[in-house]
Amino acid sequence: GEPLLPATGIKRFDTPQGEVAVGVIGLTLKDTPILVTPSGVDGLTFADEAATINAFVPQLEAAGADAILVAIHQGLSTTAGYNDEGCGGIAGALLGILQQVDPRVDLVLSGHTHNAYVCDYGKIDPSRPFLVTSAAYGGSMLTDIALEFRGDRLVAKRAENIVVGHDGDAEAGGFPRFAPDAQVAAYVERYVEAAREAAERPVGRLSGDAVKGAGLGRLIADAQLSATREAGAQIALMNSGGIRAPLASENDGIITFGDIYAVQPFGNVLMTKSLTGAQLFEVLEQQFAGTEDELLSPSAGFAFTYDTSRAPGQRILSATLEGRPIHPAANYRVTMNSFLASGGDGFATFAEGTEAVTGPLDLDAMEAWFAMQPVTPVPAEKRAVAAGSQPR
Structure with a gap:
């Protein structure tokens, strides 16, 4: 009070x-x-x-x-x-x-x-x-x-x-440039140098550029699903707001630990919970409480279609797992990061999940996913499809 x-x-x-x-x-x-x-x-x-x-x-x-x-x-x-x-x-x-x-x-x-x-x-x-x-x-x-x-x-x-x-900022263009404060620059460089070995350590290779809204969320969801299979995970869902940087396939596609850390810097752990099909539909509906840019990215095998012109609560047209419709009364094992698991970003239904199993850090799951294949592909298949628009 x-x-x-x-x-x-x-x-x-x-x-x-x-x-x-x-x-x-x-x-x-x-x-x-x-x-x-x-x-x-x-x-x-x-x-x-x-x-x-x-x-x-x-x-x-x-x-x-x-x-x-x-x-x-x-x-x-x-x-x-x-x-x-x-x-x-x-x-x-x-x-x-x-x-x-x-x-x-x-x-x-x-x-x-x-x-x-x-x-x-x-x-x-x-x-x-x-x-x-x-x-x-x-x-x-x-x-x-x-x-x-x-x-x-x-x-x-x-x-x-x-x-x-x-000074030295290639993107400054024609704007005025300001000399860095020497004392602050030295302080920053001290920690950059201390982290350099870890940041520059290669973790794998990427087939192409991955950005939010065009493959990166799906890549993260696939990594999280793979890392939590032992907990029974069938589906993984990644929130757009948790993706803080793109992954560029420069330097022959080599991705470093610093690259993936920039994408997911929050230190979230993965949680796998049981949700009914009805609860899963509720989660999918909750992604429209904000803007369309905050859509969840699903893992491979899970797909849904939606129509934002419909009334709240009726925007999910269909959802399938491995091609089979999600049944409202059935139970599904779903993985999400700990921020979502507690109801973050307005996804209150995630917090209602049961039989929770704590998994690895989201960053460790990403690194393990890169280590599993010589070149990690950027997922391009249709998973979330808006009525009358391009798939995400």
Whole structure:
């Protein structure tokens, strides 16, 4: 019933015109329980974002804040450029929050979607003229934000996303390059060197490039199925959100431990559980709670067809194992990573599985899969097929 951590703070700056106080409200998103391992937030509640922000705005004003910033782990998508203040093509879950935010907020720092944008929200809603910014992800951009005051009154604000290129960065293109801080660079290199032998150790060869949505998820699912056969596994399912990098078949197809670690860096263990056919259908339906990009990747022998135009609960048209229809009353042994096994990513039905057997690390399963064949193929067969579209 009480906040676990302080939700606000005030930073005070001395200026030639006197002190300026900037208030900050920080919060995660309401859907946190479905984005992290559920046991990690057991017993915690996550309140509505807009209501939370609005409750703290008057408190910060009463404490003397001259400007109010919100830092929130929720975001937008955009079809416009990363510095287009016109908010062209803005969409996403954060919009519904912004529509309700107290107009006394001056700036919203957002994230979660990994997109880059600078949106003058006043062009969407003149009664809420705050800036909304996001600096992509992975340190690839930095948002330069300036707030201009006259005395203690905020009179102007601007923001610009700056691409972070550095000396020796081949992808920096025509953007300004910044020399790395020598002390930090040396610190990083110390650990890069310490990990080099393990990272560069070859684990196998790949037949071609494998990326999320085009073979990599299926490859991982096949590896997990193979690694858990002794637990009775018949099916393995891999979540798209757990795939964090592609696998490139450069260097004669040689794949290193560092390559597969970049794909699955979370250290999840594999779990094999018994699910009824009805529960399996529930799991397949739950993948549509988010976006289509979050579809589960099935292992070889398991396939399903779906139609996202149908009503929730009716989107799975069929599911088969080795060509035979999944029977709602039958039991199936299904493997998933430990994040999914506890109901992560909104897959609550995974947590209902019984007769759980703990298997190896997902990374060890991947390495073992590469070791089993001279060249590991990227699976290309139809497994998840959308009505009227190309198979995944």
